[in-house]
Amino acid sequence: MTLQLDFNVDRGSFGLEARLSLPSSGVTALFGRSGSGKTTLLRCIAGLERHPGHLSFQGEEWQSSRHCVPTHRRPLGYVFQEASLFPHLRVAQNLAYGFKRIPHQQRRIEWDEVVQLLGLEHLLARYPDEISGGQRQRVSLGRALLTSPHLLLMDEPLASLDATSKEEILPFLERLRDELELPIIYVSHSMEEVIRLADHMVLLDAGKVVAQGSLQALLTARELPFVRTETSSTVLDARVTNPEAEDGLTELEVAGQPLLVTRHSAPRGQQVRVRIMARDVGLALFPPEGISFLNCLRVTLLDSQPGVVPSQLLLRLALGEQVMLSRISRRSATHLQLQPGQTLYALIKGAALN
Amino acid sequence: MFELSDAALTALWITLKLATVSTLALLVLATPLAWWLAHTRWRGKVVIEALVALPLVMPPTVIGFYLLVLLGPRGWVGGFLESIGVGHLAFSFTGIVIGSMLFSVPFVVQPLQNAFAGASGRVLEVAATLRASPLDRFFSVTLPLSRRGFLTAGVLSFAHSLGEFGMILMIGGNIPGRTQVASISIYNYVETMNYSAAHSLSLVLVLSSFTLLMMVFALNRRFKVVGVA
Numbered sequence: 001m002t003l004q005l006d007f008n009v010d011r012g013s014f015g016l017e018a019r020l021s022l023p024s025s026g027v028t029a030l031f032g033r034s035g036s037g038k039t040t041l042l043r044c045i046a047g048l049e050r051h052p053g054h055l056s057f058q059g060e061e062w063q064s065s066r067h068c069v070p071t072h073r074r075p076l077g078y079v080f081q082e083a084s085l086f087p088h089l090r091v092a093q094n095l096a097y098g099f100k101r102i103p104h105q106q107r108r109i110e111w112d113e114v115v116q117l118l119g120l121e122h123l124l125a126r127y128p129d130e131i132s133g134g135q136r137q138r139v140s141l142g143r144a145l146l147t148s149p150h151l152l153l154m155d156e157p158l159a160s161l162d163a164t165s166k167e168e169i170l171p172f173l174e175r176l177r178d179e180l181e182l183p184i185i186y187v188s189h190s191m192e193e194v195i196r197l198a199d200h201m202v203l204l205d206a207g208k209v210v211a212q213g214s215l216q217a218l219l220t221a222r223e224l225p226f227v228r229t230e231t232s233s234t235v236l237d238a239r240v241t242n243p244e245a246e247d248g249l250t251e252l253e254v255a256g257q258p259l260l261v262t263r264h265s266a267p268r269g270q271q272v273r274v275r276i277m278a279r280d281v282g283l284a285l286f287p288p289e290g291i292s293f294l295n296c297l298r299v300t301l302l303d304s305q306p307g308v309v310p311s312q313l314l315l316r317l318a319l320g321e322q323v324m325l326s327r328i329s330r331r332s333a334t335h336l337q338l339q340p341g342q343t344l345y346a347l348i349k350g351a352a353l354n
Numbered sequence: 355m356f357e358l359s360d361a362a363l364t365a366l367w368i369t370l371k372l373a374t375v376s377t378l379a380l381l382v383l384a385t386p387l388a389w390w391l392a393h394t395r396w397r398g399k400v401v402i403e404a405l406v407a408l409p410l411v412m413p414p415t416v417i418g419f420y421l422l423v424l425l426g427p428r429g430w431v432g433g434f435l436e437s438i439g440v441g442h443l444a445f446s447f448t449g450i451v452i453g454s455m456l457f458s459v460p461f462v463v464q465p466l467q468n469a470f471a472g473a474s475g476r477v478l479e480v481a482a483t484l485r486a487s488p489l490d491r492f493f494s495v496t497l498p499l500s501r502r503g504f505l506t507a508g509v510l511s512f513a514h515s516l517g518e519f520g521m522i523l524m525i526g527g528n529i530p531g532r533t534q535v536a537s538i539s540i541y542n543y544v545e546t547m548n549y550s551a552a553h554s555l556s557l558v559l560v561l562s563s564f565t566l567l568m569m570v571f572a573l574n575r576r577f578k579v580v581g582v583a
Binding site for chain 2: 046048070071072073076077078082086087088097098101102126131143144147
């Protein structure tokens with residue numbers, strides 16, 4: 001655990017109480033509705049807002065009752081919702097702003113690396129008002145990375161962008177997560193982004209921490225609202241066993257069982273995540289034959305609960321240590337006489353690698 | 355006929371010197387005040403803002419009169435300066451510089467305050483997360499983003515000082531070669547029925563002010579291209 005925080009914000013109508021330990025690697029999503037306190041919490045971590053509390057990062061005290069390290073002395077990068085580039089500086093000068101303030105020996109991320117990773121070569125000589133919103137956000141991300149931060153904070157970096165620009169940036173964020181060993185705290189209210197990027201999740205509601213844990217644990221937790229949405233899904237940890245399987249497929253292994261997905265560029269042996277929607281998972285009592293479903297995983301039924309509509313049930317299935325979801329009709333469940341602990345075969349209609 | 359006597363040229367020179375010195379000094383001194391006004395949340399700020407705007411509505415002769423009392427040999431400031439052997443400031447060039455500065459305070463503070471307020475908030479937070487200290491942020495972000503404010507402030511103060519009359523007459527008197535500025539010279543020429551000399555000097559003032567303002571509008575347009583997005 002690398003980031004320990006304990007904040008108590010009281011602003012009259014709005015309050016925030018957060019006591020958290022966040023992991024030292026991967027992407028942690030701060031998830032919640034507007035007004036749940038996500039951004040305030042992020043700003044407290046950055047030191048942009050001062051509220052009573054305690055904060056330490058990798059054993060170093062950033063805030064206590066006695067002192068507070070000012071923002072410019074904290075080794076962090078911050079990406080704001082709007083790109084907020086300096087309007088009087090060209091793209092290259094914007095990128096250089098933080099970079100030149102970092103002593104050479106402390107630079108772990110190099111200029112060319114960032115310019116290449118974010119595809120900024122052709123933008124360097126432009127002014128911020130001459131490039132698109134998506135490009136601006138890429139520059140602002142690059143600008144933050146070039147300070148070689150030990151912690152990257154992102155406040156809904158995609159929220160103000162249109163769908164095309166979002167798709168333009170998401171792959172960069174994924175590469176960032178995979179290629180740089182940098183803990184990232186990512187504020188979002190978009191489930192799509194969280195599922196694509198996050199490893200851990202902190203769920204905030206009305207200024208309180210409702211739950212925290214691995215993405216999979218929260219997505220499949222009985223008591224949390226995620227299982228009761230139309231798009232409820234799980235993410236499974238898998239490993240690539242045959243990237244170039246026949247018929248344009250890639251073969252993965254999940255809990256010792258094979259899983260086929262659409263061809264993906266991930267190399268053999270790489271750990272990947274597969275998103276499976278609850279509505280795409282059917283169940284059988286015996287391994288079926290003569291059906292079109294590509295994937296059939298042996299699972300154990302954990303429990304069931306009412307689905308979004310009265311005619312449906314949501315089932316939680318254990319796959320080794322992992323948990324996946326299936327949504328079936330109440331009638332099918334009665335018909336199959338499903339019991340917790342029972343061994344079942346999960347038929348998966350679509351699995352998306354992410 | 356257009357003709358400038360040596361006396362008129364001297365008066366012009368003093369006017370120019372007065373406007374330049376008081377504008378530069380005022381820009382330096384007003385910057386921290388404008389910065390503070392743009393950022394403070396102190397409720398008493400309105401008092402300071404009203405004080406800053408006061409020269410706009412006061413008759414120049416009133417400012418001149420109080421300054422004369424204050425800076426003269428028996429005033430608090432003048433008396434103190436006498437006692438340490440520097441000499442009082444009434445009827446001196448330094449005296450009219452101080453008067454001119456005071457007189458132009460609103461013309462400098464208000465554009466700067468607006469500029470600083472516009473160049474704050476998010477961009478400064480961004481700069482802080484990019485390791486810039488508060489002073490560094492001021493020089494690398496606030497100042498460049500406020501250059502139009504500085505231009506406006508500088509020009510307004512300069513042009514305002516070019517034409518000031520009543521206040522300077524009060525504190526500076528009418529001493530040729532020391533405190534006699536162009537506007538006072540014109541008054542003298544008219545008093546002595548020398549209309550052609552008054553015309554020449556007036557024309558110089560009109561043309562120089564016009565050129566100055568035209569330059570500002572041209573520069574402002576150029577800055578806008580790079581301006582705040």
